[in-house]
Structure formats: C-alpha cells, structure tokens
Amino acid sequence: MRILSLQSGTSADGIDVAVAEVDALDDSDAPVVALRPLLARTVPWSAALHARLLAAVAGESMTPAEFCELDTLAGQEFAAVAARAAADLPGGVDLAVSHGQTLYHWVADGHARGTLQIGEASWIAEALDRPVLSNVRSADIAAGGEGAPLMGLFDRAWLSGAAEAEDRPIATVNLGGIANVQVVSPPSIDGAGGGLVAFDSGPANALIDAAVARATDGRESRDTDGMLASAGRVDDRVLAELLAHPYFIAAPPKSTGRETFHLGVVDAAVAAAGTHPSLPDLVATLTALTARTVADAVRSATPVVPSRVIVSGGGVHNPAMLRALTAVLALHGIAVSTSDEWGIAADDKESLLFALVGFLSWHGIPAALPGTPAGRARVLGQFTITPGTTLGRRLTGIAGLRLAGDLMKAATP
Known part of the structure; x- marks a missing residue:
C-alpha cells in the first residue's frame, strides 16, 4: 500500500512530506515488511502561519478562538502539501499519516502526561479522499508510556539483523x-x-x-x-x-x-x-x-x-x-x-518512520515502545475515515523491515 506521511518537527521549519510503498512480503501474521520510498520533500510553511506556529511553540498564550484558527490553518496547509504530493504520483495514495506540529509535550515528575499536536486531520482526508491517521503519540502516553521517541519502532525492525550479525x-x-x-x-x-x-x-x-x-x-x-x-x-x-x-x-x-x-x-x-x-x-x-x-x-x-x-x-x-x-x-x-x-536519506528517515507507523496501525499492530509498561502496548493514532474505507487484515506484528528503491541500499554500510 502507498502511505503518505506528513510532519513538522520541533524546529517548525517546514512540512516534511514523503510517500512510500509499504507491503508485507509474505502471508503470515507477522510478515517481513518491505518499504520503498517514492517521494520525499520539504515544503516551507507560509510566512504568516510559520510566525504564528513559532510563537505558539514558544509558549505564547492563545484564546480558544485563536487556537481553533491555528489548528485549522495548519490542517489546511498540511492538506495542500499532501494533495500536491499525491497528484505527483500516478495512482495517488491509499493512506495518509499526519504527525502534525507539536505545540507542547507535557512532562511532569519525570514522565509524559500528555502531548499536543495541531493540524486538523479532517482537512487532509477531504483533500485526498483517503483515510488519515493522526494523534499518534497519545495512546502510548495514556497506557503509561512516554509517547516518544517513536524512531525505535523503525530501528528495531530495520537494524536487528545487523546488530545480530555484528x-x-x-x-x-x-x-x-x-x-x-x-x-x-x-x-x-x-x-x-x-x-x-x-x-x-x-x-x-x-x-x-x-x-x-x-x-x-x-x-x-x-x-x-x-x-x-x-x-x-x-x-x-x-x-x-x-x-x-x-x-x-x-x-x-x-x-x-x-x-x-x-x-x-x-x-x-x-x-x-x-x-x-x-x-x-x-x-x-x-x-x-x-x-x-x-x-x-x-x-x-x-x-x-x-x-x-x-x-x-x-x-x-x-x-x-x-x-x-x-x-x-x-x-x-x-x-x-x-x-x-x-541507504536512508538523513532528511527523510523520520517521514519514513511515520509511513511505517501507518502500516502498523492500519493492520492493528500494537507498538511496544521501550517506555511502555509490559503488556500495555497500544495501536497508535486515531483514524479519520473516508467513505468506503475498510481497515487492513489484522496482523500480530512484523518480523523485520527491508528497504528498497532508488534512494535505498541494503542495510550494510
């Protein structure tokens, strides 16, 4: 399946968009997964919205009306970037994953208590006419985890074989x-x-x-x-x-x-x-x-x-x-x-991570992060469903991650 991912990092310097083909290589309940990147780019935020996002990230107070407007405008810019990327690929995409823009990650007494990302996903779903996974950190936090970093999900699947070989x-x-x-x-x-x-x-x-x-x-x-x-x-x-x-x-x-x-x-x-x-x-x-x-x-x-x-x-x-x-x-x-x-462009790795997260959640696979209490792994994110959507076959996990494509090489330096 083709998965489009969107995110804007803590630097808030632009919207990273990537599209990857992510597919199971066998019919087992825990298959090896192949990931092939098709597109990756960064699109700057509009100047006016960028200034407002930086002010919000820095802690500037907002009224409910201002927050609603910022969330909507961010969602619309994410949607426009997603639509342009999907249009550049014949056949479009099957699923979008939007991490959004983090405004606040609440940590108290040494543990995450909540997290806030903005960029209303409904605008992305409307622009693509495809389901969107968003709010990908909160389920893990509610289960007692840290909600971050998520990169371990990618690296464990990608590098476990190399670590065993060395x-x-x-x-x-x-x-x-x-x-x-x-x-x-x-x-x-x-x-x-x-x-x-x-x-x-x-x-x-x-x-x-x-x-x-x-x-x-x-x-x-x-x-x-x-x-x-x-x-x-x-x-x-x-x-x-x-x-x-x-x-x-x-x-x-x-x-x-x-x-x-x-x-x-x-x-x-x-x-x-x-x-x-x-x-x-x-x-x-x-x-x-x-x-x-x-x-x-x-x-x-x-x-x-x-x-x-x-x-x-x-x-x-x-x-x-x-x-x-x-x-x-x-x-x-x-x-x-x-x-x-x-074999992974340094600027694109985090975007490819979110594509993998989309595959996992689409197939109902819980994400066991190192900070998640034993037995409390949760399926990440919330789906904004479009008409006719049917989620993928339930899998129990993945056995590994293989990278392929023009921008990728085998995971051997």
Missing part, C-alpha cells in the same frame, strides 16, 4: 530540534529477539536555532553550515552550567521538548557562569552541549557499548555538530556514519 549493539541518533537516541541490541546481549532502548537525550538544534534567531532578530533561524560554531570557542563555564540540568541525569525512558529546553535555560546558565559569550562562542557551546549529551546517552544506554552510531536529521547538515559528536564518540571507540551511508 554481535554488538547499534545506535541511531536523530538530530532534530530535540535529539533522540535508539540502541538496538542483539539476542546474545539482550535475550531472545534482542532489545531496544530509545529516549530523548536532550536538545539537538532547538537551543542553537533559538539563540541565533534571537540574536539576529529573526533574520537567521539556524547556524547555517555550522559557521558560527566553527568561528567560536566553547565557554567551559557555561557548558558546565548547562550540563547540570537535571534532565541529563534522569534515567530513561524519558522524553522532552522545547517546553523544557528553551532560551530561559541558556540565559540562566550564562548568568550563573558570570560570563558574556559572543554569539559564535554561545553557539559553539550549545553545539558542544548536544555532542556531549548525545555521546553520554549512547555510551550509557546499554551495558555493552555500541559498535557504531548512525546519525540522521537536520543536524547532519551542520559540519560543526557532526565533527563534535564524532570526536566525543571516538573517545569511546564508537564509529559514526550518517543514515545516507546506510
């Missing part, structure tokens, strides 16, 4: 606004079927983007090509204050977002350090924070240190961040490669 854990890192870490372990280390650890390690690009946007009055929204970090020097006192944040020492499973890591955290660290870093020095320091906390998370996630880390997400395009992360992980003998080297 007889060592393999880690992945997604460097979006927030960094998430997944570690897939072979059966020899984590029992029959292997194991999975997945959690948010802390900020990736979120604090850097916010610092640059504030310093440039919004003229710039990121450290393009890592030029600022490369021109600056790490302020060790500010870095020490940032590393003292309690989130970093909390045990997984855990999840976080911009509501935890915002400019107030940076300003407090600078004030406590008693320094006045320039913008390049501050960005270099925040880049070092990402590298240190991601590396610490990878190193400590499992008893056996992973053999390698596969990196994806927007941070892959920041040479300064990739250099810093590679240098810290090298101290622990951990090799670093990008997902492109393993």
